[in-house]
Amino acid sequence: MFIKKSWSKSKDGKKHISYQIARSYRPGKGKNPRTQILATITKLPLPLIQKIELLLKHDDAFILPGLEGFFQDSHSYGAIVALLHLGQQLGMWKALEVLGKRERKLLIGVILNKVLESRSKLGSISWLTKTAYPELAALQGKDLKVNNIYRAMDKLMKHLEK
Incomplete structure (x- = not known):
């Protein structure tokens, strides 16, 4: 048919x-x-x-209900996962272990932004929200604030000065 x-x-x-x-x-x-x-x-x-x-x-085709707008807001995923994996293999994230979990995740997000699409710290927040990283890192919207990045960087600098 x-x-x-x-x-x-x-x-x-x-x-x-x-x-x-x-x-x-x-x-x-x-x-x-x-x-x-x-x-x-x-x-x-x-x-x-x-x-x-x-x-x-297609004989094997089927339609899943409720997915009308699912793919309209797709997020960048592949490059982020590859860099996260590479960073882990190279031990890059170990330097951030002195930070709390949320701060570490935020700074990793900034690093990913610098590698993939270099922007300012404020621009990195905007970029991160358009990627799959917040979901992968379990970051909430309230976590994705530029002041949180500055606090995490200050904390890291204080530790490096010791």
Whole structure:
């Protein structure tokens, strides 16, 4: 089965598109293929027609309810995970172990920003919110404040001066 898309022009020049669910079959051996119209779905909303088309094209396709806006706000993920893993393998994050968990996570976020898309400390907060890092690091919106970064950096500097 498939979606058959047909269009025609009216006398005033407007283009009219119709959508139908159809199936192809051969009426007998050696005969030409035929198309049978099963349903006209022109009046359905276009997003629904597209979902039906997807389901008809792929036998193993299915639609998960509730995911309408899920991919509209996707976040940068791959490069962040790769750098987190690399930093851990190289022991880069050990220098930050003198800090509390939240402070360490914030400064790692700033470092990731400097490597991937260098910005100011305030700009790094804006950048971080558009990535998957806050979710990966379990940081809340209240944690992502520039003053928290400054406090974490001050704490690290005091420790390095010792």
